[in-house]
Amino acid sequence: MTEPASRLSPVLQASQVALRYPGQSRAVIAGFDFALNAGETVSLLGASGVGKSSLLRVLAGLQAPTEGAVTMNGAPLDGVHPRVAVAFQDPSLLPWLTLEKNVAFGLDFKHQPKLARAESAARVEMAIREVGLTQARRKFPTELSGGMAQRTALARCFARKPEILLLDEPFGALDEVTRAEMQHLLLKLVRDFRTAAVLITHDIDEALKVSDRVLLLGGAPASVIGEWRIDLPKPREDLIAELGAIRVEILSTLRAAAPRRAA
Amino acid sequence: MSISWPTDALTHAKRRSFQRPDWLAPPAWRNAASGLGGLLALLALWWIGTDVLASSDGFIRHFSPTAAIPKLIALLSGPDLPVHILVSLRRVLVGLGLALAVGVPLGLAVGRFQRLNAATSPAFQFLRMISPLSWMPIAVMVFGVGDDPIYFMLAFAAVWPIVLNTAEGVRRLQPAWLSLASSLAATRWETLRHVILPGVLGHVLTGLRLAIGIVWIVLVPCEMLGVSAGLGYFILDTRDRLAYSELMATVLMIGLLGFLLDAGARALYRMATRNA
Numbered sequence: 077m078t079e080p081a082s083r084l085s086p087v088l089q090a091s092q093v094a095l096r097y098p099g100q101s102r103a104v105i106a107g108f109d110f111a112l113n114a115g116e117t118v119s120l121l122g123a124s125g126v127g128k129s130s131l132l133r134v135l136a137g138l139q140a141p142t143e144g145a146v147t148m149n150g151a152p153l154d155g156v157h158p159r160v161a162v163a164f165q166d167p168s169l170l171p172w173l174t175l176e177k178n179v180a181f182g183l184d185f186k187h188q189p190k191l192a193r194a195e196s197a198a199r200v201e202m203a204i205r206e207v208g209l210t211q212a213r214r215k216f217p218t219e220l221s222g223g224m225a226q227r228t229a230l231a232r233c234f235a236r237k238p239e240i241l242l243l244d245e246p247f248g249a250l251d252e253v254t255r256a257e258m259q260h261l262l263l264k265l266v267r268d269f270r271t272a273a274v275l276i277t278h279d280i281d282e283a284l285k286v287s288d289r290v291l292l293l294g295g296a297p298a299s300v301i302g303e304w305r306i307d308l309p310k311p312r313e314d315l316i317a318e319l320g321a322i323r324v325e326i327l328s329t330l331r332a333a334a335p336r337r338a339a
Numbered sequence: 340m341s342i343s344w345p346t347d348a349l350t351h352a353k354r355r356s357f358q359r360p361d362w363l364a365p366p367a368w369r370n371a372a373s374g375l376g377g378l379l380a381l382l383a384l385w386w387i388g389t390d391v392l393a394s395s396d397g398f399i400r401h402f403s404p405t406a407a408i409p410k411l412i413a414l415l416s417g418p419d420l421p422v423h424i425l426v427s428l429r430r431v432l433v434g435l436g437l438a439l440a441v442g443v444p445l446g447l448a449v450g451r452f453q454r455l456n457a458a459t460s461p462a463f464q465f466l467r468m469i470s471p472l473s474w475m476p477i478a479v480m481v482f483g484v485g486d487d488p489i490y491f492m493l494a495f496a497a498v499w500p501i502v503l504n505t506a507e508g509v510r511r512l513q514p515a516w517l518s519l520a521s522s523l524a525a526t527r528w529e530t531l532r533h534v535i536l537p538g539v540l541g542h543v544l545t546g547l548r549l550a551i552g553i554v555w556i557v558l559v560p561c562e563m564l565g566v567s568a569g570l571g572y573f574i575l576d577t578r579d580r581l582a583y584s585e586l587m588a589t590v591l592m593i594g595l596l597g598f599l600l601d602a603g604a605r606a607l608y609r610m611a612t613r614n615a
């Protein structure tokens with residue numbers, strides 16, 4: 077079940093990470109080990125409240141772990157790295173900016189790589205084209221549907237040409253059809269930009285559809301309680317049968333872990 | 340602590356959430372027509388009270404619209420009134436400018452730090468309830484005679500709604516916006532400049548609109564003390580010259596300018612929040 081150590085050196089690595097929020101007696105996460113390889117998409121799957129978002133914040137450098145270390149390309153991650161992009165469940169668009177300005181948001185921040193004006197304009201245009209919103213680029217967020225807003229959030233991530241993309245249940249608030257569309261879009265973007273991605277989700281099917289590996293989080297404090305490699309071509313709409321076996325395994329691992337969580 | 344909201348902020352939000360088709364919305368002209376009707380009724384009452392019901396040689400006739408309106412037009416084309424208006428407007432602008440310069444940073448800090456809010460909010464309520472005019476003797480002692488004590492009193496009157504509304508704006512900033520800024524490694528300054536300030540702009544403008552209302556009311560009595568120009572001064576001047584229709588014309592002008600200032604503030608608010 078456990079993946080043999082990869083030949084490649086990982087782009088993002090966590091070793092023995094633990095996180096305890098100040099003022100709380102128990103850690104949310106403990107003994108979390110993780111490695112993300114270049115170009116790979118990994119899902120972190122887990123029940124509500126298990127600590128997925130907390131973990132993502134640690135991987136993003138938004139939150140320092142209480143114990144252990146996170147390294148990016150071998151160097152310790154202290155704070156947010158300019159080549160890591162994060163997308164949250166809420167698209168977090170700024171209502172006073174047009175779609176285009178929202179996508180450009182942050183490109184010229186001090187800690188981001190310096191870009192010539194023409195280069196950043198070109199990147200914004202390219203990212204908006206990639207998510208198919210060129211027609212809507214002058215609209216304001218209140219004029220966008222939920223799916224369009226989340227596309228905009230993805231475009232904002234990809235305009236930065238990130239090496240690593242971290243997504244925290246980005247499609248959680250979308251309807252079934254839009255969600256499937258967005259999963260397709262994510263696959264395309266990750267492939268076109270050769271981005272390594274971590275997708276946090278509580279939807280097993282979503283994890284099975286988009287990822288090369290699925291890590292199951294469980295226990296309290298949370299750690300990895302199961303890992304599956306999925307070597308099937310993407311997109312995987314027609315491979316439900318092949319995925320069925322893994323799905324059953326994940327569910328039974330979850331069930332086996334559940335009493336331990338309750339205790 | 341109570342923060343009043345302009346009603347158009349509420350109707351604005353409502354319009355967004357229902358997305359009523361335009362052809363179903365009550366036509367804007369109907370509201371405008373009702374408002375105009377009310378103003379005409381006010382004019383009629385004024386006219387009836389001072390013209391129709393007053394005896395033809397009565398003192399009260401000086402205050403009638405038939406005397407005041409032509410007088411106002413004459414005054415506006417004369418040399419004095421425009422100067423007094425400009426002096427008053429300059430005082431209002433300086434007072435509001437000072438209030439914004441102090442109130443916005445203070446409001447940002449109060450909204451950001453819960454401890455500071457707890458520490459300052461009773462003190463602010465206390466200071467807010469002191470009529471700015473009661474500072475007059477002290478202000479003159481400190482700042483001397485002239486414009487400076489007026490600037491002080493106007494700023495003192497205007498600063499509270501700006502502080503309170505700015506602080507409320509900070510508390511209502513969406514945490515997601517701040518997460519976004521930190522995920523982009525924004526510096527403190529970038530977060531302030533690109534997220535916090537635009538995010539509280541609507542609230543600052545609401546505070547500004549309330550402040551304009553207060554300042555305009557406080558201005559006239561302020562100008563009745565120790566200055567030689569401005570609308571408040573001119574009111575006393577007309578009284579001393581027994582020029583009662585000029586006095587009434589000035590009262591009318593004060594109302595008119597206040598109305599326009601408020602309309603301006605409202606337009607500014609609408610412009611700034613049209614996408615929010």
Ligand SMILES: Nc1ncnc2c1ncn2[C@@H]1O[C@H](COP(=O)(O)OP(=O)(O)OP(=O)(O)O)[C@@H](O)[C@H]1O
Pocket residue numbers: 097104122123124125126127128129130131278
């Ligand atoms: N900033 C914080 N301070 C203190 N406790 C926190 C904080 N953030 C999260 N927690 C706690 O940590 C635990 C895990 O929360 P987290 O949001 O990481 O879970 P999650 O798996 O993302 O849940 P969900 O699926 O509902 O998003 C919860 O018990 C939560 O109350």
Ligand SMILES: [Mg+2]
Pocket residue numbers: 128129130244
């Ligand atoms: Mg979460």
